[in-house]
Amino acid sequence: MKLLPDLGWMAWTWQTAVFFGTIGLLLVAMTIWEIVSPGGAPRDGILGLRTTRGDRLFISLLGAACIHLAWVGLVGPNLVWALGLSLLYALAVFRWV
């Protein structure tokens, strides 16, 4: 008996699997964080917005997507620097926004 349905039509690659796996792990980590310290830690950041840590993750992911696209469009296909820049951006968002 097959445990999983045939997912061949979804055309998975290991790169995209790692990408979605990371997003999934991030969501799991955020859930654990929320259980350990409930309430979402809301605060007024430098943008003048009241953000919870969920908002900050969303802003980080949205920004990371833009950074990667801008890198592909303006610089080139080597995304290591874009990834590093996105991580720095996410750290800044979690620290100050």
Added chain:
Amino acid sequence: MTRTQNNAAWFLVLPVLVLVAFNAIIPLMTVVNYAVQDSFGGNVFFFEGTRWFEAVLASDRFHQALGRQILFTFTILAIEIPLGVGIALCMPRRGIWVSVCLVLMALPLLIPWNVVGAIWNIFALPELGLLGRMLNGLGFDYNFTRGVGAAWFTMILMDVWHWTSLVVLLAYAGLISIPDAYYQAARIDGASKWAVFRYIQLPKMKRVLTIAVLLRFMDSFMIYTEVFVLTGGGPGNSTTMLSIDLVKLALGQFDLGTAAAMSIIYFLLILIFSWIFYTVMMRGESQQ
């Protein structure tokens, strides 16, 4: 402290989660997978990395469709939101005419998109349609199948006719929820009509107007059927919106990789614009 949360309630959310997984998350994952590969059919794929993203971001065709899309969306928002609020302000608050007005306003919303396109196509035909004949009779050289200006005019008029009602209904719902005490206080203070609108009605409509702007933004940014039936994206490519271009790319040319990369960029644009709109409009709210 008493415990007010019941975690068993999470199970009630499960059906929605399954539904969202099947109609949004799994298709989105598949689109991401397609965006980094090339296929010649037969379920055989070749990894291409970021090649399709580079192609879309450098494509003049994409830039032009995006420009048209932004122009269209912001034009209809600039017309529909003030017009909808204006009509809602003119509508009666009590009496038999309330139901009549509400039904009349709801009518355009009940018509399917492709029928709206077909109605306006016939209505605007220069030889046969009422609008077309009237405008030509008045001396305008109006032909939406030939002139770019005429095509845009018809397209915007069609969208305003179809969707202003939504803004009206939402704004009206916001207006009738304002307690009379506010108006009485305004009368005592001798407030002008403008002051009542600016300091009572507009702030009280803020939430519903946020919903109206978001819904109209997302819907118009994804517009496909009405424009496709009305003009087919023409004359030339002058009314080819992003969605029409995307369908041409995916189903006409069968460029699945490019189309998938374009879908992701398109999705991201809608997400960013919606987030900015929402954040800006709710900014005061979060500080209160």
